[in-house]
Amino acid sequence: MSKQADSSICAYAYCSHEQTGYEKHFFITPASLLQHVQKLDELGYFLEDITCMQVKEGFLLTYHFNRWEKPGRLALRVLVVEEDKTIDSISSIYPGALWHERECYDFFGIVFKNHPSLIPLLLPPEMEERPLLKSSEKLRDLYELLPGCEQVLHAPRDEEFGQFIKECSQKGK
Amino acid sequence: MFDLELGLDLSGDFYTRHFQPTPSEDTLILNMGPQHPSTHGVLRVILEIDGEYILRAEPVLGYIHRMQEKMGEVKRYEQYLPNMGRVDYLHALAWNWAYVGAVERLMGLEVPKRAEYIRVITCELNRINSHLLWWGAYLLDLGAFTPIMYAFQDREIVMDILQRVSGSRLTYCYYRFGGVSQDIDDIFIEKTKEFCAYLKPRLKMYKDLVTDNIILRKRVEDIGIIEEETLRKYGATGPVLRGSGIKYDVRRKEPYSVYSELDFEIPTASSKDALGRYLVRMQEIEESLKIIEQALEKIPPGPHISPQAPRRPKPPRGEVYFAVEGARGEIGVNLVSDGSAYPYRVKLRSPSFSNLSMFPEIAKGTLLADAVSILGSLDLVIPEIDR
Amino acid sequence: MIGSKLKETFDGVVSLLIGLKITFKNFLKPNLTVHYPRKTVKPEELTGYRGHIELVPKPENPFVPRCIGCGLCRDICPSGCIEVRSKRIAEEKEIHTPHFGLQDTPLDLTRKVAPPQKTKIEIVSFELNYNYCSLCGLCVQNCPAGSLRFSKDIYLASFSSRDFEFDLLKRLEKQAQARLKEEEEWTK
Known part of the structure; x- marks a missing residue:
């Protein structure tokens, strides 16, 4: 990935x-995910896997x-x-993502566009509720939950950062 | 799909209806499992077959889904420990390790050297146990009944050894934050040494009895060939990956604990088929024995649990990822903390999940009987997939 | 073609003979399994094995557990299968009579001369619902008084789940009585 x-x-x-167990991490806009x-x-x-986490700003999807x-x-x-709550499915590039995305759909209700069969994987098909959604008093800000890494493009771990990411993720829509 | 005479709806359940057959008269939709003996647990596979050949396959999961990730969020850090023994009941200690490792990394907790060695010894013993059970069960799938009896005979010895220190025989809850719950004693060391000496001739016997047997060779050679590209796209790890000749092992590539101080090989096979995966696992047992012998030599005296180990941890906020090499591949625990006594999010990355997701791809065009062989060679543990 | 077929047959026969040899060797070996319930595992093979938890008595009185009723075990139990109830009993107040010269004063001096009230914790009940227990051992390790240990009760079987709701205090009492009996017989 280019460093510019x-x-x-x-x-x-x-x-x-x-x-942290990570080497580097990138925050990207949803529109540029496939690229x-x-x-x-x-x-x-x-x-490795796809995981999702609910924060105050929305849903943070992490692709490892x-x-x-x-x-x-x-x-x-x-x-x-x-x-x-929609995002492009990466299954056309990594077919292994098919199940991980279905799992995120099960637990959080995130809809993956262009997924060939977005049906429940682990939960029963008639189940309506999304078990991993949190009630609003339990939600935390995004900047509180990030790994202890040095943010390069923006100051780490402050409230502005969360807002910045939120605005940035709206770009290109 | 509606039988008028009997008045029965023959279109099947949600998943069968979703699995629309191709508009052809010659194909048949077959439902394998969830109680099929060769699926080991409750895995269900919907197959579309043309004669004896599989056109399409679609595993259906979730029959023993327990929502482990939600349980992680509603229990305190230390209360989640016993769950780890139940995610993958065959290599429970690797999951124990992945979880305590993640919490230790989050807290920056130092683990005493002795505890690290105890973890290595017990985890490798558990790996041998897991591979032995896979070996017996896989051969049972292929129609050989006796090997599972031999495998269970060896497993009993390992279970006795592990029971001495951990208190359980299958679903261990042995590791604690900052160490292990109980120190090992001389009898443990002695018994482990005895076991290492005992298993080596047994492995030779297994080779004579099974590995070189012509019937087994016919059932596994050139069956279920997985190409490198498929493995990468699906994120397969563990012996499935190494059976295709790729030298990736978390113990070596992302060293944790004291593995970097130990001398062992990563066995690989270049044949890419079920036999390759079989041979890799058999060699891994030997490598594990090597690791255990070295660790028993090197184990230093000292405390078995860190004196700073908290009984009720409250890690600082942040996120970590901790990966260990389980018997089936890379086990990852992704832990997010908001600074309270309860985890904010626990994500369990199970290797069997990724390995099984490959199945529709590799089963395409194979014989139905070979599909059983392929499923077995992936070494699936369903509780780990469903979590 | 015929050559390869012959070789295959030969290989098959060799495999078969090797297999038969190994099977025959094992056939002559002694039995390894324990025929439960006619036989059970020897006690020395159970070292370290975790049965359900039980209470440890005080060294001076085998009828009273060491438990201090703090409830840490109940708190830490992941399955919530421990229920401890305790009550504080105030010990008899020992009142010093005030100096006779002061007895007739209108002030209530009796309270002032009494020593601070001593309380004792008595465990009213200690129940374990073994149905939910996952034998993780967290309660045993967390007990500050060392009042819990694993029992060696491993051959448990029943048709009703009610049979696994144990009253550990009663169990302790039974154990203590058995011990007393044993000691009595020993002294005879």
């Missing part, structure tokens, strides 16, 4: 593997990638806002 200030990258950070995943595919990364030869965990983070 790409407008689709809101922020990126290098982490200490000892402390970045495509780049990672070309670089020979494999998909790793490499066989030169391991270093990379996290692609996308913020999906509450009003529009």
Whole structure:
């Protein structure tokens, strides 16, 4: 991934593997997700998992990638806002994402566009509720929950950062 | 799909209806599982077959889904420990390790050297146990009944050894934040050494009895070939990956604990088929024995749990990822803390989940009987997939 | 073609003979399994095994548990299967009579001369619902008084789940009585 200030990258950070288990992480805009995943595919990364987390600003989707030869965990983070819980499916590039995305749909109700069969995977098909959604008093701000990494494009861990990411994720819509 | 005479709805349940057959007269939709003996637990696979050949396959999951991730959010850090023994009941200690490792990383907690060695020894013993059960059960799938009896005979010894220190025989809850719950004693060390000496000739016997057997070879050779590209796109790890010749092992590539001080190989096989995965697992047992012997030599005296170990941890806010190598591949625990006594989010990355997601791809065009062989060679543990 | 077929047959026979040899060797080995319930596992093989928890008595009185009623075990139990109820009993107040010269004063001096009230904790009930227990051992490790330990009761079977709701105080009493009986017989 290019290190220049790409407008689709809101922020990126290098982490200490000892402390967090990550090597670097990128905040990107939802619109540019496929493009970045495509780049990672070309670089020979494999998909570890896709996880989602509910925060005050919306839903933070994290795609974990790793490499066989030169391991270093990379996290692609996308913020999906509450009003529009949709994001592109990356299953056309990584078919392994099919199940991970269905799992996120099960637990959080996030809709993945262009997913061939977005049906419940682990939960019963008739189940309506999304078990991992939190009540509003339990929700935390995004900046509170980030790993202890050095944010490069913006100051780490303050309230502005969360707002910045939120605005950034609205770009290109 | 509606039988007028009997008045029965034959269109099946939600998943079968979703799995629309191709408009052809020759194909048949077959439902394998969830109680099929070869699916080990409650995995269900919907198959579309043309004669004996599989055209499409679609695993249906969730029959023993327990919402482990939600349980993680409603229990305190230390209360979640026993859950880890139940995610993957065959390699429970690796899950124990992944979770306590994540919490230790979050808190920056130092683990005493002795505890790290105890963890290595017990985790590798557990890995041997898991591989032995896979070996017996896989051969049972392929029609050989006796090997599982031999495997269980060996497993009993390991379970006795592990029971001495951990108190349980299957669903261990042994590791604690900052160490382990109980120190090992001389009898444990002695018994483990005895076991290492005992298993080596047994492994040779297994090779003579099973691995070199012509019937097994016919059932596994050139069956279920998985290409590198497929493995990467689906994120397969563990022996499934190494069976296709890729040297990726978390113990070596992302070293945790004291694995970097120990000398062992990562076995790989270049054949990419079920036999490759079989051989990798058998060699891994030998490597595990090597690790255990070295660790028993090197184990230093000292405390088995860190004196700073908190009984009720309240980690600082932040997020960590901790990966360990389980018997089935890379186990990852992604833990998010908001600074309270309850985790904010626990994500469990189970290796079998990714490995099984490959199945529709590799089963395409194979014989139905071979699909059983392929499913077995992936070494699935359903509780780990469903979580 | 015929050559390869012959080789295959030969290999098959060799595999079969090797298998038969190993099977025959094992056939002559002694039985390894324990025929439960006619036989049970030897007690020394149960070292470290966790049965359900039980109370540890005080060294001076086998009828009273060491438990101080703090409730840490109940708090930490992941399945919430421990229920402890305790009550504080005030010990008899020992009142010193005030100096006889002061007895007739209108002030109530009796309270002032009494020593601070001593309380004792008595465990009213200690119940374990073994149905939900996952034998993690967190309660045993967290007990500050060392009042819990694992029992060796492992051959438990019943048709009703009610049979696994244990009253650990009663269990302790039974154990203490059995111990007393044993000691009596020993002294005879």
